Amino acid sequence: MTTLVQIPALGCNGQLYAEISPLLPADLDPDVIIPVADRMAGCVEHVLKYAPHQFILLGTSFGGRVAMELALFAPSRVKGLIIIGAGPGPVADQPSGLARSARIRGGEFENVLTEMGDIISHLPGPRGISTMNAFLEMSRSMGPENMAMQSDALAYREDLWPRMANIECPGIMAQVPQDS
Numbered sequence: 001m002t003t004l005v006q007i008p009a010l011g012c013n014g015q016l017y018a019e020i021s022p023l024l025p026a027d028l029d030p031d032v033i034i035p036v037a038d039r040m041a042g043c044v045e046h047v048l049k050y051a052p053h054q055f056i057l058l059g060t061s062f063g064g065r066v067a068m069e070l071a072l073f074a075p076s077r078v079k080g081l082i083i084i085g086a087g088p089g090p091v092a093d094q095p096s097g098l099a100r101s102a103r104i105r106g107g108e109f110e111n112v113l114t115e116m117g118d119i120i121s122h123l124p125g126p127r128g129i130s131t132m133n134a135f136l137e138m139s140r141s142m143g144p145e146n147m148a149m150q151s152d153a154l155a156y157r158e159d160l161w162p163r164m165a166n167i168e169c170p171g172i173m174a175q176v177p178q179d180s
Contacts, residue, residue: 002079003055004028007035007047007063009085010154011116011139011147016060028056034142038152040069048074056080062150064173068160071167081171088160097155101148109144 004024008016014032021030033050035043043066056079059067064086071078091097104112113136121132139147 001027001029003052004030005047005051005055005057006030006032007057007059007066008032008138009061009063010150011113011142012060012135013138013141015134015138035066036146036149038149038156040066040153040157043150043153044070044073048077051077053077054079056082058082058084059086060084061086062154065154065157068164068167071169071171072160072163075166075168078169080169081167083171083173085175088164090159091155091157094155097151101151101155104144104148104151109147113139
């Protein structure tokens with residue numbers, strides 16, 4: 001049996017994969033690992049601490065970025081890579097990312113969640129409200145400090161483009177359609 005390590009998006013938990021996990025092939029054993037650290041290297045170390053010796057990685061958004069970093073750091077352990085909604089480029093706007101972290105730590109956690117939920121949930125869509133509610137539930141269970149640390153890790157991420165050719169395992173990168 002092969003373990004599929006699932007790394008959720010910023011502020012999310014295993015609930016993110018609740019609908020797909022039962023649909024996975026019988027020879028895949030899904031395991032959600034939620035890295036919490038203020039730098040990508042710490043997130044990678046966190047996942048490696050709890051992951052089996054060899055595994056396939058599925059990462060979404062923040063989790064996708066952690067997965068790319070992990071595939072570069074521990075190529076002998078990663079047998080496959082599935083990235084959803086994440087890219088290898090550097091942070092586009094570090095001050096905004098750090099401001100988000102500061103707002104979360106400064107008592108604006110609920111405001112930040114609502115703003116993020118509005119962006120990711122596509123409220124006009126048929127699943128907009130349920131997506132928003134699921135995101136809010138997951139993020140609240142994560143808590144403000146853990147989410148702020150993940151936000152910091154994103155804000156300090158480096159450009160992986162020069163190293164992407166060094167990823168040795170098979171991989172798939174998928175962007176999330178904006179109209180879903």
